[in-house]
Amino acid sequence: MFDGLKDKLSSFREDAAEEVEEKAEEADAETETAADADATATPEAASDADETEASSAPAPDAESATEPDGDEAADDESSGPGRLKRAAAFATGKVVIEEEDLEAPLQDLELALLSSDVEMSVADRILDTVREKMIGETRAQVQTTDQLVTEALHDALLDVISVGQFDFERRIAEADKPVTIVFTGVNGVGKTTSIAKLSEWLDERGYSSVLANGDTYRAGANEQIREHAETLDRKLIAHEQGGDPAAVIYDGVEYAEANDIDVVLGDTAGRLHTSNDLMAQLEKIDRVVDPDMTLFVDEAVAGQDAVKRAQEFDDAAAVDGSVLTKADADSSGGAAISIAYVTGKPILFLGVGQGYDDLRRFDPEELVDELLGER
Numbered sequence: 001m002f003d004g005l006k007d008k009l010s011s012f013r014e015d016a017a018e019e020v021e022e023k024a025e026e027a028d029a030e031t032e033t034a035a036d037a038d039a040t041a042t043p044e045a046a047s048d049a050d051e052t053e054a055s056s057a058p059a060p061d062a063e064s065a066t067e068p069d070g071d072e073a074a075d076d077e078s079s080g081p082g083r084l085k086r087a088a089a090f091a092t093g094k095v096v097i098e099e100e101d102l103e104a105p106l107q108d109l110e111l112a113l114l115s116s117d118v119e120m121s122v123a124d125r126i127l128d129t130v131r132e133k134m135i136g137e138t139r140a141q142v143q144t145t146d147q148l149v150t151e152a153l154h155d156a157l158l159d160v161i162s163v164g165q166f167d168f169e170r171r172i173a174e175a176d177k178p179v180t181i182v183f184t185g186v187n188g189v190g191k192t193t194s195i196a197k198l199s200e201w202l203d204e205r206g207y208s209s210v211l212a213n214g215d216t217y218r219a220g221a222n223e224q225i226r227e228h229a230e231t232l233d234r235k236l237i238a239h240e241q242g243g244d245p246a247a248v249i250y251d252g253v254e255y256a257e258a259n260d261i262d263v264v265l266g267d268t269a270g271r272l273h274t275s276n277d278l279m280a281q282l283e284k285i286d287r288v289v290d291p292d293m294t295l296f297v298d299e300a301v302a303g304q305d306a307v308k309r310a311q312e313f314d315d316a317a318a319v320d321g322s323v324l325t326k327a328d329a330d331s332s333g334g335a336a337i338s339i340a341y342v343t344g345k346p347i348l349f350l351g352v353g354q355g356y357d358d359l360r361r362f363d364p365e366e367l368v369d370e371l372l373g374e375r
């Protein structure tokens with residue numbers, strides 16, 4: 001999962017760490033040279049002082065004797081502050097990271113993110129956070145440079161990935177039953193499979209569910225979801241092809257109320273005559289059924305397209321979160337990183353395979369650790 005992106009992030013870490021290390025070595029070398037220079041300068045200065053003291057009584061040479069001293073003091077001052085700063089950095093084992101140190105690695109990171117299908121505004125945000133976390137930072141010797149870079153990248157990724165997260169299970173637990181969840185998204189991305197997977201996920205946590213097929217447009221949609229319902233032994237509410245999707249989901253809610261079912265999982269069409277028709281239908285379902293949650297489903301492999309669609313669906317029927325399928329087949333990770341930040345709604349689940357138990361609760365920390373090779 002996300003192997004391509006993992007490699008690219010790892011390259012950034014190495015490059016950035018190398019730049020900072022190089023700088024640290026340069027600073028150390030300079031400070032050593034400065035220290036050597038000081039060491040040789042000090043006895044001279046001392047002997048100058050001795051001379052001045054020794055010749056303090058007789059006048060003739062006194063002025064000329066103090067002059068060179070004065071000049072030397074001025075020399076020391078002009079090179080002093082920089083030298084002192086470096087010396088201080090050397091003494092404390094710290095090196096201050098500047099913008100120019102990170103310029104090249106950050107440019108590469110930006111390209112890496114964009115080529116991984118990370119949305120532009122998300123890439124910008126990540127870069128800004130890395131800059132903010134690293135520039136002006138002191139690289140202490142107690143902390144390895146790699147740790148410093150990794151922490152900056154960790155925080156930057158977490159910042160965009162964790163947008164809007166909430167405790168899905170708790171929301172289900174605390175909501176009045178039945179809880180109605182409507183699934184939106186285009187055909188073929190794994191919407192129906194995700195409904196079946198979520199039904200199983202809920203079952204494992206003690207919640208019963210009924211499936212309702214609001215995709216009354218596509219021929220074969222009823223059979224497809226029925227197969228899942230039969231395999232999992234769940235009730236399916238379905239109407240004839242061409243029926244009103246809002247009415248099907250509404251029937252699902254009535255069935256759940258009458259049979260003490262906890263959750264209604266409503267499928268919707270992934271394509272109509274035009275995308276305007278589709279969006280109008282989703283708006284109508286939203287109005288009539290007033291679902292507790294609307295989840296947008298798309299496939300991780302769709303990258304930026306998935307991000308664009310997430311925005312469109314969110315505009316039509318306010319989405320509460322996303323399910324990102326086929327993460328197991330995605331190398332780029334762009335959608336996983338971008339969707340939450342772009343829509344302001346969290347990714348709640350990852351589909352990681354074709355089996356019913358291949359649904360993982362999306363955990364931003366876990367994903368970031370995985371991307372940084374810490375898991």
Ligand code: GDP
Nearest residue numbers: 187188189190191192193325326351352353354
């Ligand atoms: P829908 O048209 O959006 O309802 O899509 P389906 O649920 O029919 O899924 C389309 C295909 O994607 C099926 O072959 C699924 O088995 C497959 N699929 C769904 N989710 C995943 C996933 O997380 N990983 C993988 N590898 N395949 C998936």
